[in-house]
Amino acid sequence: MAEIALNALHKAFDDFVAVRSTDLTIRDGEFFALLGPSGCGKTTTLRMIAGLEMPTSGRILLDGQDVTRLRAGRRDIAFVFQLFALYPHLRVKDNIAYPLRSQGMSAADRRQRIDEVAAVLRIGHLLEHNISALAGGDRQRVALARAMVRRPRAFLMDEPLGTLDAEMRGAMRDELRKLHDRIGATSVYVTHDQVEAMSMADRIAVMDKGLVLQAAPPMELYNNPATLFVASFVGAPAMNFLNLEGPLAPGGGTARLAAAGAPEVPVRALPAGVDARRIVLGVRPEHLRLEADGALRGSVYATEYLGSHRLAVVETVAGNLRVRVPKTRHLAIGEPVGVVVDPSKTILFEAESGRALNRLDGTPVRAAAPETPGTFRREAADG
Ligand SMILES: Nc1ncnc2c1ncn2[C@@H]1O[C@H](COP(=O)(O)OP(=O)(O)OP(=O)(O)O)[C@@H](O)[C@H]1O
Ligand SMILES: [Mg+2]
Secondary structure, eight states: OOEEEEEEEEEEEEEEEEEEEEEEEOTTTTTTEOOOSSSSSSHHHHHHHTTOOSEEEEEETTTTOOOOOOOOGGGEEEOOTOOOOOOTSHHHHHHHHHHHHHHHOOOOHHHHHHHHHHHHHHHHHGGBBBGGOOOOOHHHHHHHHHHHTTSEEEEESSTTTTSSOOOHHHHHHHHHHHHHHHHHOOEEEEEEEEEHHHHHHHHEEEEEEHHHHHEOOOOHHSOOOOHHHHHHHSSSSEEEEEEEEOOTTTTTEEESSTHHHHHEEEOOOTTTTOOEEEEEEOOOOGGGGETTTSSEEEEEEEEESSEEEEEEEETTHHHHHEEETTOOOOOOOOOOOEEEEOOTTTTEEEETTTTTTEETTBBBBBOOOOOTTTOOSSOHHHH
């Protein structure tokens, strides 16, 4: 298995930049997700790693070896497509054997490899079946088996669960992650679904418009988003955003929420050089509280019962806010409430650039400890 390093990797199609000078190191054994909206450059990045697309500039290193100019077949990397081209008229075992046959492996060795991989993926009972007779999840497993049987240095997966229904996606998510842990693979997983990335990956690179905005473990993306985009893309229900009206002194002071009749908000220690006229406050639903005398007044617009808790949508002059409340809290539609923010959890963003500045109480957003190599690995799958 391998470490994959991207150095200033850049891809332009004519004058359209699909991937903008990207630096990333995907560690040996890591489950790494590329997450972002449609068109942000995820597939292009993956195809460059695979050798299916030539970068315009920059380098790709596999375990320190420069493979930028090496063709796909020589990189020893497996690419699992969403609609993996299995041969529908062949049996499962012939599909899995295919890459080994083309390597010229003996029949006995092939059988051993196929049995191994079938045991890991629990498809031993399907080996004699035709592909056309299989359900979606089983096909996905055969596709994985075919990728795994070569024992590649890394797995690249492009929305592999995209065509499955919701229930199957959930099950396959867990299974893929377990599989990754069991074979100690380096996996790069592309998805536009933040739940998928958050629940599976050791680290996630959030991309937008060809740029990696932040690469970090899921919890860090959630707690310390580097930009407004990351904050809004990660987390469900989504973060609430409130516009502040400045100007604010660089040292801090009091700002007004950008709405008539909204209360003042004390802001501490804004960094120098910030456009203090346009600031956005970001606060997650669990960091808002409903209190009878809360300064920001509103009324209950809707409530959603979510099993472990309840989500209240509160209509205020500053916009609708989603507030997490205990499931036992009963709220009537139209009921007047006050909303209170937790200043230690509320993040100030510069509206223009989108960058996170600090928290409402003046503490920095990037509280993360430096990453320690090796700490990203989850507990072994079966231990
Ligand atoms: N061969 C190509 N020629 C021109 N433009 C391309 C080509 N391939 C990709 N693009 C453009 O590059 C951008 C990034 O494409 P890419 O397929 O990497 O996005 P993506 O993040 O995988 O999106 P999706 O979630 O929709 O799959 C898109 O705007 C796309 O139209
Ligand atoms: Mg894509």
